[in-house]
Amino acid sequence: MAQRLSDDFLRLVREKNDIESTIAPYVSLRRSGRNLVGLCPFHGEKTPSFTVYTDQQHYYCYGCGAGGDVITFTKNIQNLSFYDAVKVLAERAGLRMPENYADDGMDKLRRRCLAANREAARFFYECLKSEKGREGLQYLRSRGLDASIISHFGLGFAPNEWDSLKKHLNEKGFRNDELEQFNLVRKSQRGTYYDAFRNRVMFPIINLQGDVIAFGGRVMDDSKPKYLNSSDTVAFRKRQGLFALNFAKNSSEKTLILCEGYMDVISLHRFGFTNAVAGLGTALTEEQANLISRYAEEVYICYDADEAGQKAARRAIESLGKVNVKIKVIRLSGGKDPDEILNKNGVEYMRRLLSGAMNDTEFRLTGAKKGLDLSVNNDKVVYTNAAAEILASIPNPVQRDVYLSAVAEDAGVSRDALSAQVERIRRKKKTKEDHARFDRIVKETVGTTRTPIYPEGVSGGRKNAEERLLSCLLRNPDFCRQVSGEIGPQDFASPLNAKIYSVILEKSETSSPADVHTFSQMLADEEIGYVSYLDASDRVLANTVAECLDCIAKIKSDDSGAQEEDPGKWDNEEFLKQIERIRNEKK
16 A cells, blocks of 8 residues: 655655755855844745754744745745655655655645646647648747747647547546646536637646646637636646746856747747746736746846836836846837847847846836926926835935936936935835834734634733743653643644644654654645744743643643733743743642
């Protein structure tokens, strides 16, 4: 019978994959005492809150609550299943995966989806080369694509038939209900199934591991919708992916060219710009911006020259401004988009456009002035107000001063007056940011971003006691024998805390201490993050049996219906005062 991956094998995988070297390609880490800190790759931030505990080989982000070990990190950073993350790390370490692994339900479904997508991609590719795909092949050739680039991107064609893909995949052993779940077929009101993509040129979307995870389909005329994209599935999240990153990540450049459409990316690659990528039919998301920052230090936004494209560029700047990358915006000319420009004007012309790209400040200032006549007083006021907001957002004082002088001269206004307006805006922004920072610190302190759910009315003291007890037992598993008779899982207010405590006890009975790694196969990602928080080495604990017994006394004496003043904001000092009160009551 197939088994879950053994603890011994997982321990070996972790030992062979140091967490610092695994995280370093994605996060710029710096030493902070015994630990490492950096900007979290799982959410946008400008102040480092991502901590790597090298002694304990796990990480925790105090901003978003992400945490875990080397397997959890690989799983989330590469959007893999648990099994696939272990496989990546095992192959990296030269280890052979066990052959008797039993997929859980989600793993199995994801593998089934990837297998169906792979077979669909082959079907579309073969159709493109057949008589059924003649129109699609003519269209791609009219766009300048030859056989090599078609093969490189795995382009294909969905025939103008109701159920040709469905029948093909049925023959390969896939059920209709599965294919509907994978967004390859749809179900009519009459209960019949039909292909989701018909009479379209097909663009497979491939992840960093080379798996086909979704598709984009384009019509060959002016009918709508122009593009039809896969919806989210168990193997695909549109917000998290980028088209052609599987190729662009191998570029020697530490830059990415961000485009709007698949054809723009393919044309750029065809002409040698192999660091081009595109979003997946939506505005650039925070997740996509974070993904970009892992592979590039500088991003060139290469969106269409029309108003819709420029509006999308402004939104992209906003998303990319939250991550640690330099931003440039290409001023397209000689065509409406990169594909047309390259086909009409060639490589050198595009290189000149790249070298003449504006930074994000110049782009925003140019946009603020568009359509205004600065000889008209009202337009001058409109421009300077918009420019002041842009200048106030520049963190570098030298850069801000340079553009402040340029804007004042351009608008014909007093530099001092403009400077005063910018400083007023900056003070307002700082006040707002200070409030936001305070709210974030409060959230991190009281644990509102952590996973445990407590019944209504549970006091802050009891929550603190449960968490401190678990932290102490994770660090000192030998204490379990001395406290296990004093408290059981049923005494915990939080079901998650009860579950963690049960595992700690179970492991202590087999003389194999529980830690973050123990929970990697049994908890959800956000729950593993919570265990990382509990096991973080910078948590202040006495690390004594007496502390554990005091926490147990607090848990057992707590009246869950009682209300305490500001219970969520108990600090360690207040907690210790409550413990002292309980001690006195016991005498």
